[in-house]
Amino acid sequence: MRICLRVMQMLIAKSNGKSVLAANANREEQYWCPGCHAELILKKGNFKISHFAHKNRMCQIFSEGETVEHLLGKKRILAAYRKAGYNGELEKHIKMLNQRPDIVVKYKEQKTVVLEFQCAPLSLKKMYERSMGYHTNGLKFCWILGQRYKIKKKLTQQISQ
Structure with a gap:
């Protein structure tokens, strides 16, 4: 089975100067894009892979869907x-x-x-x-x-x- 879902997301973000994997992230923390330094949203649930997403989708470095x-x-x-x-x-x-x-x-x-x-x-x-x-x-x-x-x-x- 091949899944072709494309999403605008990333697995790694910065918090307090350290890299954090989305799967290990906590909703109470703030996260920042390692490329453009914009604030990110943590998306963590039961059906999708845990990931971070830009609030405004304007990042040039982390802009491709995966x-x-x-x-x-x-x-x-x-x-x-x-x-x-x-x-x-x-x-x-x-x-x-x-x-x-x-x-x-x-x-x-x-x-x-x-x-x-x-x-x-x-x-x-x-x-x-x-x-x-x-x-x-x-x-x-x-x-x-x-x-x-x-x-x-x-x-x-x-x-x-």
Whole structure:
């Protein structure tokens, strides 16, 4: 079963100078966007994944919608790295690039690898630009492709790129 729900949300926010995962957040606290520093709303219930949302939806850094596959996938990828003994963060804003990769993992000798879990359509040009941004700034990176890119009976041009 594939769920295609798109929502304007994020999993990480700032509170008292610290990053807080939405699943661990408390409704009595105030939360702020790590990118634009605007106030956020905590959305936590029984049916949707806990997340933060902008009150005005005007943030340029955290503006894309995310599918349930993407939200769950990046949490599971990070959990697998942590289980293997690595430190990592979800949606860490990289100021020098003005972007937030899905996952940033620290490995031996404090080296960093950036993981992008790509579920939505992304042009080859955009993927190249992001990859070159990481490379130019000395960051190792890896793209992990979601269900949309799964090879079925025939290879489409987009998937082959």
